[in-house]
Amino acid sequence: MTERAYRAGFVAIVGRPNVGKSTLMNQIVGEKIAIATPKPQTTRERIRGIRTFDDWQVVYVDTPGIHEARTALNKFMVDTAVGTLSDVDLTYLLVDAAHMNAKPDQVLAETERVVAAITAAGARTFLVVNKIDRLKDKAAMLPLIERLTALYPFDEVVPVSAATGDGVAQLLELTRPHMPEGQALFPGDELTDRSMRFLAAELVREQLFMQLSDELPYHVAVNVEDWQERDNGTAAIHATIHVARDSHKGIVIGKGGQRLKTIGQKARQNLEDFMQRKVWLELHVRVEDDWTDRAAALRKLGYTES
Numbered sequence: 078m079t080e081r082a083y084r085a086g087f088v089a090i091v092g093r094p095n096v097g098k099s100t101l102m103n104q105i106v107g108e109k110i111a112i113a114t115p116k117p118q119t120t121r122e123r124i125r126g127i128r129t130f131d132d133w134q135v136v137y138v139d140t141p142g143i144h145e146a147r148t149a150l151n152k153f154m155v156d157t158a159v160g161t162l163s164d165v166d167l168t169y170l171l172v173d174a175a176h177m178n179a180k181p182d183q184v185l186a187e188t189e190r191v192v193a194a195i196t197a198a199g200a201r202t203f204l205v206v207n208k209i210d211r212l213k214d215k216a217a218m219l220p221l222i223e224r225l226t227a228l229y230p231f232d233e234v235v236p237v238s239a240a241t242g243d244g245v246a247q248l249l250e251l252t253r254p255h256m257p258e259g260q261a262l263f264p265g266d267e268l269t270d271r272s273m274r275f276l277a278a279e280l281v282r283e284q285l286f287m288q289l290s291d292e293l294p295y296h297v298a299v300n301v302e303d304w305q306e307r308d309n310g311t312a313a314i315h316a317t318i319h320v321a322r323d324s325h326k327g328i329v330i331g332k333g334g335q336r337l338k339t340i341g342q343k344a345r346q347n348l349e350d351f352m353q354r355k356v357w358l359e360l361h362v363r364v365e366d367d368w369t370d371r372a373a374a375l376r377k378l379g380y381t382e383s
Contacts, residue, residue, distance in 0.1 A: 080132075082258045083132055083133060083258065083259065083260065083261070084132070084133040084134075084253060084254075084257060084258055084259070085134040085135070085136075085257070085259050085260060085261050085262050086135065086165075086166035086167065086255070086257050086259075086262075087135075087136045087137075087138060087164065087165040087166050087167075088135055088136070088165060088166065088167045088169060088252060089137075089138045089140060089161045089162055089165040089167075089168045089169070089200075090102055090137055090138065090139050090140060090168075090169045090171060091140050091143060091158055091161070091168055091169070091171070091191060091195070092142060092143070092170055092171035092172060092188075092191060093142050093143060093144060093172075093184075093187045093190070093191060094117030094118045094142025094143075094144050095115075095116070095117035095118075095119075095142065095173070096171040096173045096176075096207055096208075097113075097171060097173065097207040097208060097239040097240070098111075098120065098140065098142070098171055099111035099113040099119065099120055099124075099139050100113045100239040100240060101169075101205070101207065101237070101239035101245075102124075102126045102137045102139045103126070103239075104239050104242055104245055105126065105128050105135075105137060105245060105249070106126040106127065106137070106268055106269075107128070107268075108126075108268050109347075109351065110139075110268060110269045110271070110276075111124045111126065111139045111279075112279045112282065112283035112286075113283075114283060114287055116286050116294060117142060117144075118141065118144065118151075118154065118295065119283070119286055120139060120140065120141045120142070120154075121141055121150070121153075121154055121157075121380065122141070122154075122380070123138050123139065123140055123157055123161060124138075124139045124269065124271060125137065125138055125139075125269055125270045125271070126139065126268065126269055127262075127267050127268055127270070128249075129261065129263075129265040129266075133253050134256075134261045134262060134263065135249075135252060135253075135256060136262055136263065138164075138165060140157060140158035140161050141154035141155065141157055141158050142154075142158070143155055143159065143190060143194060144187075144190075145190075148369045148370045149369065149370045149372055149375055150368075150369040150370070150375060150380065151369075153375060153380050158194075159194045159198075162194060162197075162200045163198045163200070165200070166201070166255060166256055166257060167200075167201050167203065167232075167252060167255045168195060168200040168201065168203070169202070169203050169205045169248075170188075170191060170192070170195060170202050170203070170204050170205065170229075170231070171207050172188055172204070172205070172206055172207065172221075172225060173207060173208050174206045174207060174208050174209050174212055174218055174221065174236070175208045175211035175212055176208075177221050178212060178217050178218075178221060181221060181224065185224055185225070188225065188228070189228060192229050195229060196229065201232055201255060202229060202231055202232060203231060203232055203233045203234070203235055203248070203251070203252075204225055204226065204229075204231040204233070204234045204235070205235050205237055205248065206218060206221070206222060206225075206234065206236045206237070207237055207238065207239050208238060208239070209236045209238050209243065209244070210238040210240060210241050210243060215236075218236060222234055232255070233251050235247060235248045235251060273304075273352070274301040274304055275301075276351070277301050277304075277314055277316065277344075277348055278299040278300060278301050278316060279299075280344050280347045280348055280351070281299045281316055281318070281340065281341075281344045281358075281360065282297065282299045283344070283347070284339075284341075284343045284344045284347075285297050285299070285329070287343070288336060288339060288340050288343075289328070289329065289336075293325060293328060293329075295369070296320060296322070296325060296368075296369055297318055297319065297320055297321075297325070297329065298318075298319045298365075298368065298378045298380075299316055299317070299318055299319070300316065300317050300319065300378060301314060301315070301316045302315045302316060302317055303315040307357075309355075310354055310355065311354070311355040311356065311357055312348075312352065312354065312356050312357070313356075313357045313359075314348075314356060314357065314358050314359070315359045315361075316358065316359070316360055316361075317360075317361050317362070317363050318337075318360060318361070318362045318363070319362075319364075319365040319368060319378060320362060320363070320364055320365070321364075321365065321366065321367050321368050321369055322366070322367075323364050326363075326364055330362055337360055337362065340360065341358050341359075341360045344358060344360075345357075345358040365377070365378065
């Protein structure tokens with residue numbers, strides 16, 4: 078029996094907002110690399126998650142949801158997602174089975190925007206029908222899949238649940254043959270190419286999405302200003318939360334500073350779980366006027382192509 082040639086390549090995970098892209102990547106990698114919340118447009122930048130097997134390696138590129146961009150930040154997010162399509166060996170187009178079952182015409186129209194970008198890139202693509210665990214009647218998927226497969230010549234159609242892992246093993250089995258033969262792209266023990274500073278800022282931002290209501294989470298950004306390794310093994314992290322208006326500052330801080338305290342406590346707990354050590358986290362809130370619509374402010378806050 079001959080040994081299989083080693084394969085390694087990149088897979089982009091794309092789709093409209095809130096279809097489970099980050100959850101799927103986290104499920105495959107086996108760690109929480111990308112933040113995920115119930116709110117759409119949580120992901121703002123490309124995040125790579127790495128899964129290494131005995132005879133192949135796959136690097137997943139989680140992308141922002143492709144949507145109608147109304148601000149400079151939204152345009153950056155959509156451009157980031159679309160730009161990824163020409164840089165990978167395979168694309169997963171994720172759709173939300175439960176949402177499509179409830180609102181098929183709306184979801185189809187929104188998915189057509191994503192398919193247009195895939196078509197322009199000529200990307201080899203799997204249609205990944207996610208959230209099948211939320212369908213009471215699995216047979217309801219068939220007419221939905223029929224409508225979607227009329228949009229593009231997908232190489233495979235794979236139903237999965239990113240939340241439970243159902244169907245993920247089959248998805249990986251079908252993915253391997255589409256990866257080019259070659260050496261591993263990253264060391265086998267690496268899970269992401271992102272720094273711990275980036276992951277720490279993202280975990281703080283995740284809590285802002287969870288603790289703030291309405292539109293405010295879309296007007297906040299987080300930067301880690303300082304990171305110190307203490308002699309006792311504790312990581313001391315100083316981070317700044319940037320808001321777009323002065324009125325936002327008080328909302329983020331909350332009465333008596335309680336909301337900011339809760340955000341910090343929950344983010345610190347998640348950091349400690351991920352890093353497996355003690356973390357001291359200090360948060361400050363700063364106003365960066367209308368930063369979501371100013372190119373210079375976006376660059377200042379780190380929103381540049383990666």
